[in-house]
Amino acid sequence: MNPVNYLYLAALLFTIGATGVLVRRNAIVLFMCVELMLNASNLALVTFSRLHGNLDGQIIAFFTMVVAAAEVVVGLAIIVSVFRTRHSASVDDTNLMKL
């Protein structure tokens, strides 16, 4: 199968993720969309690694996974604590520091 198709898939996934980030308000959904974008770029990186025949892309993909995992830990903790205090997961309600 032509490796370029994987890139199309990655672009499609990224677009879905990006659209989700832009249009959704639920923090959990946003979070999942961000993950989707991260994984789309992971897919692209791995594909590039395959295309170029070296391991650089795969190594970066591992980095991304580690960062994403760390981010999920911190991010979910914040979302849960915000939900506990404000009983809402909507990002628009978190506006204490807004003028």
Add this chain to the structure above:
Amino acid sequence: MSSFPLLTVAAALPAVGAVLTAALPAATSAKRRDINKTLPLGISVLTLVLAAVVAIRFKPGGARYQMTEHHSWISDFGIGYSLGVDGIAVVLILLTAVLVPVVMLASWHDADPVANDAGTFERNRRTQGFFALILAVEAMVVLSFEATDVFLFYVFFEAMLIPMYFLIGGFGDRTVGEDARQRSYAAVKFLLYNLLGGLIMLAAVIGLYVITAKQGIGTDGHGTFDLSTITQALASGKLHFSPVAEKALFLGFMFAFAVKAPLWPLHTWLPNAMGEATPGVAVLITAVVDKVGTYAMLRFCLQLFPDASKTFGPAILVLSLIGIIYGALLAVGQKDIKRLIAYASISHFGFIIMGIFAMTSQGQAGATLYMVNHGISTAALLLVAGFLMSRRGSRLIADYGGVQKVAPVLAGTFMIGGLATLSLPGLAPFVSEFLVLVGTFTRYPAIGIVATIGIVLAALYVLVLYQRTMTGPVKPEVSGFRDLHARELVVVTPLIALLLFLGVYPKPVSDIVNPAVRDTMSDVHRTDPAPAHPITAAQVAATNSQGGGQ
């Protein structure tokens, strides 16, 4: 000459004084407040002594810049801490040093705290802060007159805006029913207007550096900001501006100075600032700070960009001519004493700028003398007007009338200040105004003739002001006025004495100024227009024997 850094000390003294004054413990009683005010006054008097020493040690006809000091500051950009004075700077430093103690004494109670409902005063440093800020302005102004490094000058030129901003915005003329909104509007307008000019100048300063760096004027491939180095390189042809670059740089510098001076049509900040500030601060604005602008035209615009100065000279002359007439006409139409004086100042600044760009010895010497004389005469008029306004708490001309009857000394000093403002012969401003007119006339007759309309209009606004405030039946509100008391007399006496002395015998000042003017004239490669039919020695001899004059 010893290597004692006299110029640095003369500027550092008020700067240190400002810090000390601000650091004094806040006053708890009126007596302690007086002590807190005496310190800055003493320091300003000491500064005057130092300025006098500078003037005495200055040798007219000696080196162009004297008592020079050079230290490297930011060597990577060729910026040095270079000080030095020529004749023009000497007299302006002296003017500043004379006016600051006078202004302090005149503003003695202007920043006193107001009693609250309980009859007690809030204990704070506001009062001494006022005097500290005045000293800070003095330090900056003196340093700008002394700086012979373009960047160094720029730093102080801009830095003096900060204390001025607080003086205007923080200490309104409470005697005349201050309006905090008007005041902060005036202060912000002053700051933004001048900052804009300063920023454009900064661009030109950087441009100057880049050109000197490209042409290898400075050391080690850096450019330079040193004024003497640049002028010498210009004169020897080592440094050459392309015409476009020179014009652009000239306009960049000129814009900043024209805002500060102020030149029509960039004048609109002045009436607001002078109207809202206390009379003392208004004197600082028009008599001291603004002089840096006109001084800098003479010092930087002409020296650095002689060709562009010649190209734009006529255009600037026309603007200054418009300023003369326009300012005077607007002064006639004012209802507010301080705004009237502000517009009169705009008219006078027109004369100063006209003298500078007429490019004749008489014009430039006249412009320099004019800066000094305008400083003294405006200070006299404005401070006496301040005394008047403090008695009634209004700055509207219509609120006064018949003051002459109840306070003749006040009216008399006001009259002398007014007569100086309208350049009556025998008082100092006449000498400078006539020199400017003659200097302009010899090169541009038409402009010189039109400018003489200014002297009629000056008489109009001064006499109308005098008539409406001082003569006529005594208004009931005016009838209780006290005449000038001791402190106020101490303020006006030296100013009036100077006006009379410099009107009759201006030679001591003109002797200091003349060599500097000669140098500037040679920088711009200009000579005075020769008389069409010069007198020959034989004719003089013939007429003398016939019984003519000598």
Add this chain to the structure above:
Amino acid sequence: MDNLIPVLVGLPLAGAAVLLLGGRRLDRFGHWLGVLASTASFGVGLVLFFDMLSRSTAQRPAFEHLFTWVPVAGFQAQVGFQLDQLSVVFVLLITGVGSLIHLYSVGYMAHDERRRRFFGYLNLFLAAMLLLVLADNYLLLYVGWEGVGLASYLLIGFWQHKPSAATAAKKAFLVNRVGDIGLSVAIMLMFSTFGTFAFGPVFGAAHTASQGTLTGIGLMLLLAACGKSAQVPLQSWLGDAMEGPTPVSALIHAATMVTAGVYLITRSSAVFNLAPTAQLATVCVGAVTLLFGAIVGCAKDDIKKALAGSTMSQIGYMVMAAGLGPIGYVFAIMHLVTHGFFKAGLFLGAGSVMHGMNDEVDMRRYGGLRKHMPLTFVTFGLGYLAIIGFPGLSGYFSKDKIIEAAFAHGGTEGWILGTAALVGAAVTAFYMTRVMLMTFFGEKRWQPDAEGHEPHPHESPSTMGIPMVVLAVGSVGAGALFAWNSSFVKWLTPVTGHDEGHSPLSSWTVSGITFAVIALGVLVAWTMYGRQPVQATPPVGSLLTRAARRDLLQDDFNHVVLVGGGQHLTRFLVYLDAKGFDGVVNGIAAAVGGTSGRMRKLQNGYVRSYALSMFGGALVLVATTLLMRAV
């Protein structure tokens, strides 16, 4: 001896300084200090005069250089004095008449609480006027020129609590300033032409300059003279200047200061002689003014304003004579001196009348005063005879000579000028007779004032009487003294030059015609004001009379065109400055503020909108990169 010259100026200057700075403790004797300073100056003047008499003609001019005033490159202004035959005449007139009027003021101002200050101003005036006539260059002359203007301003407005006095003072100063433009420009022209403005060098080199330049200088000097000497078109201030105390009107606005213009023209004879156009303008100004002033003088009911019109007219004679060139200069100065005597005397007489009549100035409320004030009547009467040119008195010798010189000018011009001068003489006789008859003859017409005080006309104290007598003697004898053996002509000729000219009419013919027209003028006045009683309220009068009462509408013109126009202009400019220039500034500030306010809205705090702009930016970046690669 020459170093006494600065003392002439110094004495009254010191007097002024002491009187004005001395404060209240001088109130008791300050006025005598002023008189002393003035008479001492007169004494010094006499010493210098006799010293000059003792020298040969060539040695008479004396110079005294004091110090360098303003030295800037080619511009070298000196403070130096020049006392020649012309200046000494003025010095004696100024200090002599000045001292008399100082003395007179001691009595006249006795009840004024600010008398000390009045004498300070009078001394200041003397100093400035002496500086004016003693200066050896135009710039120093300018100082004196403005100095007398200042003194005049202060003295006209001496009673400042009266708004009319303050306004009149301001008007006088302003109109004079318009004239000063002329003097400034003339000095600038001289400097740019000759490189100097000292008398000697300028006059010596005048012939090298072009005709246009000389005409320019001449016209500018004429403008200056018009301002100071109240000549048309700058005459409007003199009538209002009568708001000042009467001694001031006598000294400044009759005898000395207003004649400064004549001095200026005569002093600059070297320039005027080479500029025929400027001379023509001068004679025209003089001729127009002498008629103008005379007509105004006929219609005024205020005694001082009538005399002011007369002053204007007489100075018109002088200016015309000075414009005639060498045939006229000497007679201009001679008339100036004799006029100084008789007009000062007339004003002092008028002051004496007002003093006795509770400061009433309206002649329609006088009448029959000759019985109550005999001394004033006699001295005033002698002055009256002198001014109308009664044979043998001062005015006869000086005015007839001017009329003669006008005819001698030659050509049509000469006839026109001569006729104008003759008409002027007739009108002078008319209005002076009118003043005389309305004041001293007829029935008494005074009434109690608003507070019920009936005036009790009485003779004035001797401090006022003596000066009037001395001036009356001068009015009678000065002319004959000057004319005797042509002494005055001989005295001034070395300075001004003199040319007899060729009159188409003989001297006796002119005298005869002049006498005839004067008699006619007197007769007409007598029929109108002597034979029939004077009405206490002014009749409506003809169109000309009504116009003349309003200074021939010149003030109305000024008021509408200059004052009204000026007010509209300044109001427009104030509006323009606030809305136009400041509007642009504030507009820019508002635009910046508005833009930033709108830009601020982009920072809405929603993360997704920031993210959107991030994506947008990234897209643009990528697109640009691709595009660049494609190109």
